[in-house]
Amino acid sequence: MPDGANKKTSRIQQRNRHLILDAALDVFSAHGYRGATLDQIAEAAGLSKPNILYYFSGKEEIHVTLLNRLMETWLDPLVEMDETGDPMTELMGYVHRKLDMARDLPRESRLFAGEILQGAPRMHPHLVADLKPLFDQKCAVIQGWVDAGKLAPVDPRHLIFSIWSTTQHYADFDVQVQVLSDNDPMEGARRYLDRLFRQVLSP
């Protein structure tokens, strides 16, 4: 019984759990929670449906597991923003890290976006318990930089919202971006966003 974590997980357990979660990330991010089926996940993982349910108690547990793991990764770039560093450098570093994530982890971005879009039915507690404290703390840091005259007087909350939205846009709205772009948009995005935020933050 792999559900109980009393025994150390075997090699095969680790492998199959990873297979399932990776397949589920594909399917959930492409079709949303309701749109995804266990059969799709099973096929993508190369396992049978009952075998999937041997490792996870149900569809919801797979989804929740993905969401929980995602939260860490997602908050990490913001955590890295250092209060003692140079304000402009720290914030521009954050922008670039977020853009890198949109490029390298589009499935995760879309999974998150889908969950929020539908009212965060499974992640609302996480938002309140994990995201909000970190968000408030970092907003205070930015406000401190503003008050010290090291940044232009911008509202930290909306600044962060705009960093999130502009960067994640390239992952979440990828189809649209592709239709409207002639060549690879990421290099242009990097240049444009660098300029956008540098301008608004310059004191």
Add this chain to the structure above:
Amino acid sequence: MPDGANKKTSRIQQRNRHLILDAALDVFSAHGYRGATLDQIAEAAGLSKPNILYYFSGKEEIHVTLLNRLMETWLDPLVEMDETGDPMTELMGYVHRKLDMARDLPRESRLFAGEILQGAPRMHPHLVADLKPLFDQKCAVIQGWVDAGKLAPVDPRHLIFSIWSTTQHYADFDVQVQVLSDNDPMEGARRYLDRLFRQVLSP
């Protein structure tokens, strides 16, 4: 047979069609295409499920009808941007119109976002046929303004992407915004976005 448009639509047809589409907009925008059920739409509309199917041939037709109607509304603010007007005024007007739409039509914004997020399975042709020509044309207009030295040298494509993402964020990620905001965020958003885009566009 209301499907054939040979006879003029009766009073009751107009009313029920409108009821259904409004209910469907609620349900589809809240749960996505797969997550929405005809029963939910029927209940929200105050009609029976077979009665819904008397007015629309199926779930997909309702969704497609909503998407088609949405396209007009959605592109309208961009259409209004006038080549002969003052560049900064026109662009800032566009920003504010988009933000107004995020405030006043959040269901429409989420319906659109959900469709794009899942790869635009039903709207991809529309993107290519309707959105792209308009987008290219307006990009050319903005590029003209830039070349004339009336705007800072920004990439029009990424400029528009950033206007879309920052404004729609307040509708699509509303739950998150609400969790992280103390008071009503829209007034602050208006001030911040006005500053953000005015800064980056100033020559």
Add this chain to the structure above:
DNA sequence: ACACTTTTTGACCAATTGGTAAAGACACGA
């Protein structure tokens, strides 16, 4: 080889869901 545990599978279920058929209720002009 043997006993024991872990993993995998095939067969099966109950609930949900998109959709249909046909009869009934209703509106309205003659």
Add this chain to the structure above:
DNA sequence: TCGTGTCTTTACCAATTGGTCAAAAAGTGT
């Protein structure tokens, strides 16, 4: 009031889907 076409409902169906169960298969240590 009657007849005709419009609208609505009741009863039903087939497919999908999340999930179960017992038995088979594959490991694993001795």
